[in-house]
Amino acid sequence: MGSPDLKNLIATLASHDVEFIVVGGLAAVAQGAPIVTQDVDIVHRRTPENIARLVEVLVHTLDARHRDRTGPVIRPTVEVLSGSGHSLLQTNLGPLDVLGAIEGGRDFDALLPRSRLIEIRSHRVHVLELAMLVELKRGSTRPKDQLVLLVLEDTLRRTTEPHDP
Amino acid sequence: MSVTRGRLEIVKYDSDVTLIDAMLALTPEERIDQNDRMLRTLEELRDGLARSEEPHRDARQSRR
Numbered sequence: 001m002g003s004p005d006l007k008n009l010i011a012t013l014a015s016h017d018v019e020f021i022v023v024g025g026l027a028a029v030a031q032g033a034p035i036v037t038q039d040v041d042i043v044h045r046r047t048p049e050n051i052a053r054l055v056e057v058l059v060h061t062l063d064a065r066h067r068d069r070t071g072p073v074i075r076p077t078v079e080v081l082s083g084s085g086h087s088l089l090q091t092n093l094g095p096l097d098v099l100g101a102i103e104g105g106r107d108f109d110a111l112l113p114r115s116r117l118i119e120i121r122s123h124r125v126h127v128l129e130l131a132m133l134v135e136l137k138r139g140s141t142r143p144k145d146q147l148v149l150l151v152l153e154d155t156l157r158r159t160t161e162p163h164d165p
Numbered sequence: 166m167s168v169t170r171g172r173l174e175i176v177k178y179d180s181d182v183t184l185i186d187a188m189l190a191l192t193p194e195e196r197i198d199q200n201d202r203m204l205r206t207l208e209e210l211r212d213g214l215a216r217s218e219e220p221h222r223d224a225r226q227s228r229r
Contacts, residue, residue, distance in 0.1 A: 003205045007197045029200045030193040034184035036203045118193035127193070158185050
């Protein structure tokens with residue numbers, strides 16, 4: 001397994017017409033937060049067609065498997081990705097968390113209005129907007145999230161307030 | 166880097182540019198590139214530390 005290439009990971013999903021929203025740390029990075037994240041978190045649209053495209057690219061292009069190193073190799077399946085649970089995968093381009101829904105049962109359709117489009121290798125990719133990421137982090141009690149929250153709030157302020165003279 | 170009154174700032178030497186300013190000057194794609202570069206650097210550091218630990222570990226084991 002080589003070094004993570006998270007940009008290429010996103011671009012590969014987008015190039016196979018998978019509908020998804022980047023959430024979590026990389027969404028914050030894309031909007032200017034000075035943090036480093038080691039994986040990609042996505043919420044995918046759970047229609048049969050989209051899940052079929054997602055499974056196809058995960059298995060045949062990204063060599064994805066569940067991140068349990070102790071057991072046998074378990075590939076993502078249509079059945080698992082049809083649910084609202086979280087599939088923590090390792091791909092040949094880095095770790096990928098595929099989330100049916102996030103906090104409060106928010107799925108693709110619920111999050112789409114709170115996303116914005118960015119361009120990655122000429123593909124238009126949805127990322128969860130910074131204000132929503134801040135809302136989600138505020139609801140978390142994990143120490144790691146509390147630390148990141150400070151950075152996200154500051155980044156949000158800088159992007160929404162007029163700059164100092 | 167320091168946290169002052171809830172604001173994240175880099176320690177200022179001869180520049181008023183904060184880390185956030187530096188990130189906001191990039192495109193989203195460039196910001197993700199920057200993240201990937203940092204990951205590679207962290208991986209190299211981790212590998213280097215693991216390699217430098219090997220002789221010490223071997224020495225400790227041979228003393229037992």
